[in-house]
Amino acid sequence: MSEKFDLFINGRWIQTDDKLEVLNKHTGKTYAEVSKAGEEEVDQAVKSAQKAYKSNGLSAYDRFEVLKKVSELLQENKEEFALSIVQEAGKPLKQAQTEVDRAAQTFELSAEEAKRLSGHGVPVNAAPGSENRMAFTIKMPVGVVGAISPFNFPLNLVAHKIAPAIAAGNAVVLKPASATPTTALRLARLFEEAGLPAGLLNVVVGSGSTVGKQMQKDERISLYTFTGSAEVGLKIKQNTGLNKLILELGNNSPVIVDKEADVAQAATNIAQKGFAYAGQVCISVQRVYVHESVKKDFQEKLLEAMKELKVGDPNDKDTDVGPMISEDEAKRAEDWVEDAKENGAEVLTGGERKGPLFYPTVLTNVTKNMKVVYDEIFAPVVSLLPYNDLEACIDELNESPYGLQGGIFTKNLDTAFYAARKVEVGGLMINDSSQYRVDLMPYGGVKDSGWGKEGPKYSIDEMTEERLVVMNLEN
Numbered sequence: 113m114s115e116k117f118d119l120f121i122n123g124r125w126i127q128t129d130d131k132l133e134v135l136n137k138h139t140g141k142t143y144a145e146v147s148k149a150g151e152e153e154v155d156q157a158v159k160s161a162q163k164a165y166k167s168n169g170l171s172a173y174d175r176f177e178v179l180k181k182v183s184e185l186l187q188e189n190k191e192e193f194a195l196s197i198v199q200e201a202g203k204p205l206k207q208a209q210t211e212v213d214r215a216a217q218t219f220e221l222s223a224e225e226a227k228r229l230s231g232h233g234v235p236v237n238a239a240p241g242s243e244n245r246m247a248f249t250i251k252m253p254v255g256v257v258g259a260i261s262p263f264n265f266p267l268n269l270v271a272h273k274i275a276p277a278i279a280a281g282n283a284v285v286l287k288p289a290s291a292t293p294t295t296a297l298r299l300a301r302l303f304e305e306a307g308l309p310a311g312l313l314n315v316v317v318g319s320g321s322t323v324g325k326q327m328q329k330d331e332r333i334s335l336y337t338f339t340g341s342a343e344v345g346l347k348i349k350q351n352t353g354l355n356k357l358i359l360e361l362g363n364n365s366p367v368i369v370d371k372e373a374d375v376a377q378a379a380t381n382i383a384q385k386g387f388a389y390a391g392q393v394c395i396s397v398q399r400v401y402v403h404e405s406v407k408k409d410f411q412e413k414l415l416e417a418m419k420e421l422k423v424g425d426p427n428d429k430d431t432d433v434g435p436m437i438s439e440d441e442a443k444r445a446e447d448w449v450e451d452a453k454e455n456g457a458e459v460l461t462g463g464e465r466k467g468p469l470f471y472p473t474v475l476t477n478v479t480k481n482m483k484v485v486y487d488e489i490f491a492p493v494v495s496l497l498p499y500n501d502l503e504a505c506i507d508e509l510n511e512s513p514y515g516l517q518g519g520i521f522t523k524n525l526d527t528a529f530y531a532a533r534k535v536e537v538g539g540l541m542i543n544d545s546s547q548y549r550v551d552l553m554p555y556g557g558v559k560d561s562g563w564g565k566e567g568p569k570y571s572i573d574e575m576t577e578e579r580l581v582v583m584n585l586e587n
């Protein structure tokens with residue numbers, strides 16, 4: 113029997129006749145049946161959000177309490193949420209458990225930030241003619257936030273949208289990814305239990321081309337926060353006019369293994385961070401630029417470390433690499449690898465597919481114009497690119513249209529700081545790979561990886577307006 117879920121609108125659970133079937137990504141069987149939103153439901157969701165925002169009587173302390181409570185409830189219900197992620201996203205259990213812990217952190221951080229919302233004094237009387245004036249700013253919520261989230265972190269990336277929006281005093285309409293909507297609906301249940309007033313959070317499920325499109329055209333929404341592919345991000349930008357927009361998009365993360373790297377550290381790290389969740393992480397290692405002098409050693413150590421990876425059933429507590437989100441996506445990865453092979457690439461390990469499972473793959477003899485290097489592969493495939501000259505290497509890796517996060521392994525401080533200044537990314541990790549994130553840090557990309565930062569403190573800045581108040585005093 114599959115589990116049933118409905119839409120969450122104005123504090124009520126709304127059933128519709130049109131159903132979305134959500135598959136268990138490992139077995140391919142139906143895992144849940146979810147009511148889909150039509151035009152009427154999306155309209156109601158935005159209307160409720162606008163009404164709730166306008167009559168929102170929650171103080172900053174109330175918002176702190178609700179968000180703190182959701183954080184606690186997530187910890188209490190950790191197994192339920194982890195299993196939900198395992199089933200609908202196919203994420204290996206231990207990574208799903210980590211996602212729940214991180215989401216609890218995201219809510220706790222947002223709760224704390226709700227208490228720190230403040231403006232600042234502005235010394236207007238330092239301007240000639242303004243001797244009798246005083247001024248300060250206050251942080252105001254933007255109103256209704258339209259949030260659209262991807263499949264790969266169905267809890268924590270939803271948390272990164274909802275929690276700061278509520279902390280800032282906004283109301284939210286969320287459209288989760290159609291492949292993984294049930295975790296977001298479970299989260300809405302926790303908000304209900306935590307006492308969030310009706311309408312401040314609404315969850316509408318449906319495709320990007322229906323629900324997503326309708327949301328983009330709704331003038332009652334003041335700010336859009338989107339995480340997903342650059343392709344869809346661009347469409348949203350083109351459709352949302354002068355509205356505020358936060359875009360967290362794709363990447364093809366570069367990591368440099370310098371001649372002065374701890375090669376063993378780099379190899380062990382990349383064996384984990386290139387393949388976890390089948391590489392379906394936006395900061396997963398994809399391009400490894402390795403100095404010629406250490407390439408042989410690094411390659412051997414990487415292949416050795418990869419023997420530790422357990423591939424298979426995501427329900428198994430030891431699994432590192434489970435299925436991709438669909439067999440079609442695994443086929444796409446296979447096609448890209450075949451295309452690279454036809455053009456001279458050599459497969460050092462992997463390259464095989466079994467249904468939605470794509471085995472961890474390392475390629476060498478690749479060129480910069482191959483899709484596996486140039487585009488975002490979003491699959492467990494890492495390409496090795498040897499270099500001799502660091503400056504030329506960084507120039508080449510910067511040719512990528514993307515710039516979310518990158519990494520460099522080196523014991524040389526000058527090299528590390530040279531890279532910090534030259535690599536075009538939102539965040540550079542030194543002696544770590546691109547795949548490092550804790551939820552309090554500013555997180556977001558440059559170039560086609562988007563703009564605007566996430567991390568509760570930074571999202572709250574994006575999701576508020578600074579209003580200036582000037583007092584004209586008599587003397």
Ligand SMILES: NC(=O)c1ccc[n+]([C@@H]2O[C@H](COP(=O)([O-])OP(=O)(O)OC[C@H]3O[C@@H](n4cnc5c(N)ncnc54)[C@H](O)[C@@H]3O)[C@@H](O)[C@H]2O)c1
Pocket residue numbers: 260261262263264265269287288289290318319320321323324325328339340341342344345347348360361362363393394488490516557561
């Ligand atoms: N930068 C980040 O923080 C970050 C985090 C996670 C994922 N990502 C990126 O997300 C992508 C993978 O996720 P995905 O496959 O779910 O992405 P996607 O772009 O296909 O979908 C993301 C969301 O957009 C919706 N959507 C699709 N078309 C739409 C439209 N026309 N209008 C409005 N909404 C629409 C989808 O239904 C989904 O909810 C990768 O590119 C990955 O790098 C980026």
Ligand SMILES: O=C[C@H](O)CS(=O)(=O)O
Pocket residue numbers: 264265268392393394395548549
């Ligand atoms: O997929 C991209 C996410 O941002 C992953 S994480 O939050 O950095 O783990």
